[in-house]
Amino acid sequence: MTNEKIADAFDLIADLLEFQGANSFRVRAYRNSARTLRDYSGSLAELAQQGVAALKEIEGIGDDLAAKIIAMVETGKLAMLDELRSQVPESVLALLRIPGVGPKKAAALYKELGVKSLEELKSACEQGKVRELKGFAAKTEQLILQGLTIAAAGNERMLWYDADKVVQALLAHMRPCQAIDKLEVAGSYRRGKDSIGDLDLLVISRDVAGVMDHFAKFPPLQDVIARGDTKMSIRLDSNLQVDLRVVGEESFGAALQYFTGSKEHNVKLRSLAKERGLKINEYGVYRVEADGSETLVAGSTEAEVYATVDLPCFPPESREGRWEYEAARHQPFPALVELADIVCDLHMHTTATDGNNSIDEMATAARARGMQYIAITDHSQRVSVARGLTPDRVLAEWKKIDAWNAANDDEFVILKGIECDILEAGGMDLPDDVLAQGDFIIGSVHFGQKQSRAEITERILFALEHPHVHMIAHPTGRLINRREPYEVDITAVIAAAKKHKKLLEINANPQRLDLNEVLAAQAREAGVMLSINTDAHHTGGMDVMRCGILQARRAGATKADIANTLSLAKFKKLVLKK
Ligand code: DGT
Ligand code: CA
Ligand code: CA
Ligand code: ZN
DSSP states (O other), X not given: OOHHHHHHHHHHHHHHHHHTTOOHHHHHHHHHHHHHHHHOSSOHHHHHHTOHHHHHTSTTOOHHHHHHHHHHHHHSOOHHHHHHHHHSOHHHHHHHTSTTTHHHXXXXXXXXXXXXXXXXXXXXXXXXXXXXXXXXXXXXXXXXXXXXXXXXXXXXXXXXXXXXXXXXXXXXXXXXXXXXXXXXXXXXHHHTOSEXXXXXXXXXXXXXXXXXXXXXXXXXXXEEEEEOSSEEEEEETTSOEEEEEEEOGGGHHHHHHHHHOOHHHHHHHHHHHHHTTEEEETTEEEEEOTTSOEEEEEOSSHHHHHHTTTOOOOOGGGOSSSSHHHHTTXXXXXXXOOGGGOOEEOOBOOTTTTOSSOHHHHHHHHHHTTOSEEEEEEXXXXXXXXTOBOHHHHHXXXXXXXXXXXXXXXXXXXXXXXXXXXXXXXXXXXXXXXXXXXXXXXXXXXSOTTSOHHHHHHHHHHHHHSTTOOEESSTTOOBTTTBOOOOOOHHHHHHHHHHTTOEEEEEOOTTTOBSOHHHHHHHHHTTOOEEXXXXXXXXXXXXXXXHHHHHHHHTTOBGGGBGGGSOHHHHIIIIIOO
């Protein structure tokens, strides 16, 4: 029983309770605990064996949840979930997962229109019945139709962060296998792409059958798709496909290079090699002789493969055929930003709004992660579902932060921040005289995301020009697999950020990763300083910083491009301008 499965069960309970119209606090309690469990770094199954008290050590887990976790670990089942499922038609469950629907809307569709399958939902949308329901609009109907298309394609890519959990489990499973001399994960996972289609494993072994037998025993296995002499593919119960290839020691570097990709990167590499009379494939680099014969010149390491074309061993994150070959003209290759360079986190929430932890808990956790300072940035009043802060409450929170700083040493500092909504009608959600009293002000678009490109662009430009605003968070609003970015003239946004010396965020939340790597590269090239932040809603949420780092590296960002690498003194001078 994985943490993921346990968390999924609690999420499903929350969905089903919400579908049934249960008390929203109860729904939220299950959703929050699902989030905590999903991000828990140890093994819940192991913890469960130590009993209720051990589980209760986890923040937010009480007797009731602990007992449920133990039941799941011991029996693989959860009585409450089975009970809830029996009350909701199986076909309705599919409705909950359609982007744009969710439990509340699914309940309305079911009760008001009798919709209980995806087909019925589609025809209700097409007949324009959905827009007539209370709380629905023509746009909602459009969104649901789009969501149905995504669901029908059934080929959602897995978030890198989720794939990483699979990879860690897979590595732990493969490590004890005696038949393996070396193992690497290649493909888009190694490149740190925000979402991945499948996993690509490379192995050196003298006992292929031994490796494949062991591979087939990975517990989440659903079925073996194919097994050949050197290649095997399996499907996991998460539907993720994993390809395993066994290669010779002398070609390992060439294979790793080839299967890391990307395809675009490799195409370019092969053409550069060809200009030099070389041929590169997954087995090695060959010199093509005058008589047409081929001599192997490299293959055991990636560095050796690239060196034949006088290229650096590109960091995997750079290998998209976008900017890396151009960057390689200037030696040495840019030193891309690393997790160890990060000294602050400038976007996070607390119990004052929709977070799970207090100011002190967030500060302590950030400090334990090596941060030197943070900004606490709860939501502003417009975000009423998250109990966004009114002027009085913001000022009260900032007073608390002043007190915290006064009571603690100067080695760690909390900046007084706010994630202030940029209102639908334009303008900031809090008065200027309030914003002026904070240290770090974020502007965010949460509402009115369906507005025209001109309207949304204008709202963001207003915030960038605003004297008190320092950063725009998640500048395009996309949610991977769930929501397309809103319409915005990002070139104008980048130009304004440059002009007014404001930060643009790379939000590190694995579902956001916004700016994405392409837009972040565009901002970096325009001379805009970027900021990588976790947007943590609980202490465990700070673990996603590395996802943001991967995207920043994919954007070609060095330490100098990232505001979170600045000492507090420099940050105050350059960003806060005080
Ligand atoms: P994914 O799985 O869709 O997230 O993306 P990748 O990049 O992992 O792609 P995948 O799994 O199809 O193949 C892994 C790598 O193998 C890919 O990045 C480059 C290499 N590769 C696969 N097929 C081809 C091909 O037809 N031509 C070239 N040049 N390279 C290929
Ligand atoms: Ca792949
Ligand atoms: Ca593959
Ligand atoms: Zn936020």
